[in-house]
Amino acid sequence: xxxxxxxxxxxxxxxxxxxxxxxxxxxxxxxxxxxxxxxxxxxxxxxxxxxxxxxxxxxxxxxxxxxxxxxxxxxxxxxxxxxxxxxxxxxxxxxxxxxxxxxxxxxxxxxxxxxxxxxxxxxxxxxxxxxxxxxxxxxxxxxxxxxxxxxxxxxxxxxxxxxxxxxxxxxxxxxxxxxxxxxxxxxxxxxxxxxxxxxxxxxxxxxxxxxxxxxxxxxxxxxxxxxxxxxxxxxxxxxxxxxxxxxxxxxxxxxxxxxxxxxxxxxxxxxxxxxxxxxxxxxxxxxxxxxxxxxxxxxx
Amino acid sequence: xxxxxxxxxxxxxxxxxxxxxxxxxxxxxxxxxxxxxxxxxxxxxxxxxxxxxxxxxxxxxxxxxxxxxxxxxxxxxxxxxxxxxxxxxxxxxxxxxxxxxxxxxxxxxxxxxxxxxxxxxxxxxxxxxxxxxxxxxxxxxxxxxxxxxxxxxxxxxxxxxxxxxxxxxxxxxxxxxxxxxxxxxxxxxxxxxxxxxxxxxxxxxxxxxxxxxxxxxxxxxxxxxxxxxxxxxxxxxxxxxxxxxxxxxxxxxxxxxxxxxxxxxxxxxxxxxxxxxxxxxxxxxxxxxxxxxxxxxxxxxxxxxxxxxxxxxxxxxxxxxxxxxxxxxxxxxxxxxxxxxxxxxxxxxxxxxxxxxxxxxxxxxxxxxxxxxxxxxxxxxxxxxxxxxxxxxxxxxxxxxxxxxxxxxxxxxxxxxx
Numbered sequence: 001x002x003x004x005x006x007x008x009x010x011x012x013x014x015x016x017x018x019x020x021x022x023x024x025x026x027x028x029x030x031x032x033x034x035x036x037x038x039x040x041x042x043x044x045x046x047x048x049x050x051x052x053x054x055x056x057x058x059x060x061x062x063x064x065x066x067x068x069x070x071x072x073x074x075x076x077x078x079x080x081x082x083x084x085x086x087x088x089x090x091x092x093x094x095x096x097x098x099x100x101x102x103x104x105x106x107x108x109x110x111x112x113x114x115x116x117x118x119x120x121x122x123x124x125x126x127x128x129x130x131x132x133x134x135x136x137x138x139x140x141x142x143x144x145x146x147x148x149x150x151x152x153x154x155x156x157x158x159x160x161x162x163x164x165x166x167x168x169x170x171x172x173x174x175x176x177x178x179x180x181x182x183x184x185x186x187x188x189x190x191x192x193x194x195x196x197x198x199x200x201x202x203x204x205x206x207x208x209x210x211x212x213x214x215x216x217x218x219x220x221x222x223x224x225x226x227x228x229x230x231x232x233x234x235x236x237x238x239x240x241x242x243x244x245x246x247x248x249x250x251x252x253x254x255x256x257x258x259x260x261x262x263x264x265x266x267x268x269x270x271x272x273x274x275x276x277x278x279x280x281x282x283x284x285x286x287x288x289x290x291x292x293x294x295x296x297x298x299x300x
Numbered sequence: 301x302x303x304x305x306x307x308x309x310x311x312x313x314x315x316x317x318x319x320x321x322x323x324x325x326x327x328x329x330x331x332x333x334x335x336x337x338x339x340x341x342x343x344x345x346x347x348x349x350x351x352x353x354x355x356x357x358x359x360x361x362x363x364x365x366x367x368x369x370x371x372x373x374x375x376x377x378x379x380x381x382x383x384x385x386x387x388x389x390x391x392x393x394x395x396x397x398x399x400x401x402x403x404x405x406x407x408x409x410x411x412x413x414x415x416x417x418x419x420x421x422x423x424x425x426x427x428x429x430x431x432x433x434x435x436x437x438x439x440x441x442x443x444x445x446x447x448x449x450x451x452x453x454x455x456x457x458x459x460x461x462x463x464x465x466x467x468x469x470x471x472x473x474x475x476x477x478x479x480x481x482x483x484x485x486x487x488x489x490x491x492x493x494x495x496x497x498x499x500x501x502x503x504x505x506x507x508x509x510x511x512x513x514x515x516x517x518x519x520x521x522x523x524x525x526x527x528x529x530x531x532x533x534x535x536x537x538x539x540x541x542x543x544x545x546x547x548x549x550x551x552x553x554x555x556x557x558x559x560x561x562x563x564x565x566x567x568x569x570x571x572x573x574x575x576x577x578x579x580x581x582x583x584x585x586x587x588x589x590x591x592x593x594x595x596x597x598x599x600x601x602x603x604x605x606x607x608x609x610x611x612x613x614x615x616x617x618x619x620x621x622x623x624x625x626x627x628x629x630x631x632x633x634x635x636x637x638x639x640x641x642x643x644x645x646x647x648x649x650x651x652x653x654x655x656x657x658x659x660x661x662x663x664x665x666x667x668x669x670x671x672x673x674x675x676x677x678x679x680x681x682x683x684x685x686x687x688x689x690x691x692x693x694x695x696x697x698x699x700x701x702x703x704x705x706x707x708x709x710x711x712x713x714x715x716x717x718x
Binding site for chain 2: 050051053135136137138139143147152153155157158159160244245247249250251252263266267268269
């Protein structure tokens, strides 16, 4: 019966069915591994649930509690600080490095590899090394250097003002390699004829950079902005590894949203509250991704 | 039946009988604790004596790193897996109990009257809603570790006896370089991390005439004049006396290990860590007192029976729990791990009290309180935050305590809401 049904189909129909059959596997995988838990999170966010006991439906109480919690607003601000300061700095540095790296031919590959290595290193291992760099005298390298040139030792991770930026630095450094590679690829994809034409017209170096290189890199910049924004909004490993007891201290001034989710879920076993925070993070990331699609759709 | 068939059938029958006999008596229970060299060794030794005394019961011992411990237990038991007998920090009892991870100890196997007459009174914290939920093998108290070489170099002969002396000694012990950076700290503070939040809550607050919580445990009460004095005393080491900074050499215990700290607070479990450092010549003293009073903080790990144990396994689990909380186990734990026996009769022997290392801790147990934590981590964080507010933001001690008392009160309210 199946065979006769199959034989009646046109070639296009057969192709479509075969394609769907193959697609069914990844779709089933995504639905069960990605989408189902995502929707489950929406449901859990309306519960009071400690992972083991009975689930109690409490409507939007979790959200009310989160919005009434002043720590949440501090944590949200921290999260946007990581992204808002980290992304421009890392993009700026990555572009400068890529721009000049593209100009040199000697040792180009070697230097590029050097920039890329931190990207391959485990974030936790790196965070611990940086944590030791930041130690006060007599064991912290950075403070040792500062005091040897006459600058007073800085508290870094022990400060409510410097802590967040001290944690951001290794995150920026680690992401740099990836961004440099993408920028170099973007720069090399710009047709050489543009530059030749500009030179013939007598454009200067600065003008070429401003009028040709940067505008042509717009898709690259948008891509990197979105990817690294999402990366910084989800920062966790560095903060967890570099702060005392992994608490995002001092006084929550370095705590990002993901760490707060983790604490609610696995330290206090408030699964509902954690799920509600996850939904909030989801919405933030969704809005940013939509914004990216909107930007990409517009012609340069 | 021909003769070729007879023998195999007899053999088979014998086999079946043997197998069913062993099935009937073989019970395997699982014991979980976190990985800590000497604890693992002690439990292995106890399992050996237990299995010898109880043929037919085997105990499978599983341990994994402290950092994942709570999560793994919670997730395993909720999946119907995991331990029958489990070790947990006493401060986590309510988390575990509320989550249905534990079952109450049976009154027949563990009569309340004998628990109450034999164990230290602090164990009563483990009695909730008329049932005991776990028993400790050992208890811990705090004491002051001091570096004898640094003391001698500063012209000090013994540990400080009072809070005022502690400040005076810390000042004498502190050394700084020309740039004002610490080379040796007099008192290695951890900014409330490690054991220091206990010192603030249960020792300093009481020494200045206050109490951390109301008697029924429902209200935070350290945000008063006594608490403010206590917090000021603790933060003055960093702020006014400048005898140390949180984070120096990473943690207080690291600074002390490196011989860069005159004094540090810690528990008896740290004795073995410091003993391993050959160049470190240290002494241990009772925590300093104030106006003739002394207080201490005691804590312990309990062994409870998980909600998954039933029938034969439950009977075996009861036996095993009795075995690891008996007198012999307690002495073994003291000798192997360095934690103090949970029964006064074993702990308070003349020999133990006079011991140069264990003695100060054991004497401290006599006047120690164990905080009845509702949720340990946020409650610990409250004290750390108060110290940070004073040392990093210049908030007054009483304002800082008012703020964190509100946070901690929410934790208590949350618990009593349930």
